[in-house]
Amino acid sequence: MKCDKCSAPAVLFQKYSGLHLCKTHFFADVEKKIKREVRKEKIEGTLAIAFSGGKDSAVALSVLNDLFSHRGVDIIAISIDEGITGYRENALESAAILVAELGVRWEVASFEQHFGIRIDHVNERPCTVCGILRRSLLNRLAKAVGASTLATGHNLDDEAQTVQMNYLRGDIDRLLRLDHPAKEGLVRRVKPLKYVPEKEVALYAILKGIPINLDECRFSAGVFRAEVRDMLNELELKHPGTKYALVKGLERILQLTNRLPFELGQCTRCSEPAVGTLCQSCNVLDKLRSTSQDRAT
Ligand code: SF4
Numbered sequence: 001m002k003c004d005k006c007s008a009p010a011v012l013f014q015k016y017s018g019l020h021l022c023k024t025h026f027f028a029d030v031e032k033k034i035k036r037e038v039r040k041e042k043i044e045g046t047l048a049i050a051f052s053g054g055k056d057s058a059v060a061l062s063v064l065n066d067l068f069s070h071r072g073v074d075i076i077a078i079s080i081d082e083g084i085t086g087y088r089e090n091a092l093e094s095a096a097i098l099v100a101e102l103g104v105r106w107e108v109a110s111f112e113q114h115f116g117i118r119i120d121h122v123n124e125r126p127c128t129v130c131g132i133l134r135r136s137l138l139n140r141l142a143k144a145v146g147a148s149t150l151a152t153g154h155n156l157d158d159e160a161q162t163v164q165m166n167y168l169r170g171d172i173d174r175l176l177r178l179d180h181p182a183k184e185g186l187v188r189r190v191k192p193l194k195y196v197p198e199k200e201v202a203l204y205a206i207l208k209g210i211p212i213n214l215d216e217c218r219f220s221a222g223v224f225r226a227e228v229r230d231m232l233n234e235l236e237l238k239h240p241g242t243k244y245a246l247v248k249g250l251e252r253i254l255q256l257t258n259r260l261p262f263e264l265g266q267c268t269r270c271s272e273p274a275v276g277t278l279c280q281s282c283n284v285l286d287k288l289r290s291t292s293q294d295r296a297t
Pocket of ligand 1: 126127130217
């Protein structure tokens with residue numbers, strides 16, 4: 001099959017656009033989507049990129065470094081070691097290869113250093129704990145390195161799943177919190193891969209030879225998310241463009257509401273942004289401590 005934009009062999013058929021694309025036009029298409037997303041914000045000063053070593057964050061780091069490192073923007077990759085034996089060490093080894101290739105500054109912080117816990121030792125809902133602590137630590141690190149913006153590697157599939165999960169739970173507050181602009185104490189976030197489907201991110205990384213870690217964490221990312229993922233994949237097959245429509249639809253809702261559905265204050269314990277007295281990470285750490293005390297008695 002030939003590329004619909006030139007006569008070179010196609011490497012991909014995009015069902016949602018109806019186009020066959022060769023390697024060159026596929027790269028251009030992914031990079032155009034990334035540029036369109038980051039251009040919504042003015043990127044200057046220091047740009048921190050959450051970097052796990054997996055395909056999504058590796059592609060985000062590689063493309064953003066190409067885009068901004070020659071424009072006076074300092075790029076800093078930041079990685080979190082959650083304390084997951086047999087998984088995170090390998091991902092960090094692969095991350096080290098890419099940061100060395102690109103020559104970017106790299107900061108690594110662990111849950112153990114900052115919160116005194118490892119996800120290995122969390123028995124109940126490890127993914128919920130991991131997600132809350134990771135978000136908090138990324139924000140702290142981004143502030144510590146003086147970043148004006150924090151880029152994360154969420155792709156179209158991740159975003160569509162999160163939007164759909166919140167609709168299905170009727171959790172409109174959480175839905176409206178997904179993409180609101182930065183508030184005091186929260187570093188502004190961008191999601192450069194937000195409109196790039198997961199399969200295309202993987203293909204881009206492979207065809208570009210970007211070193212990526214393919215290991216899966218042994219904790220499942222959640223049964224409900226897996227069900228929503230399968231449902232959306234099926235819908236996308238029958239109705240190409242479904243995932244894009246879900247994510248774009250939320251963007252439109254946020255433009256119309258333009259306000260946070262809660263008041264953001266400061267955590268009385270750690271001074272991080274909080275809704276109420278304690279931030280989510282202090283709350284979750286309190287729960288973990290009281291559970292382990294209960295077990296000990
Ligand atoms: Fe953390 Fe769960 Fe992801 Fe593993 S699968 S890295 S525990 S959120």
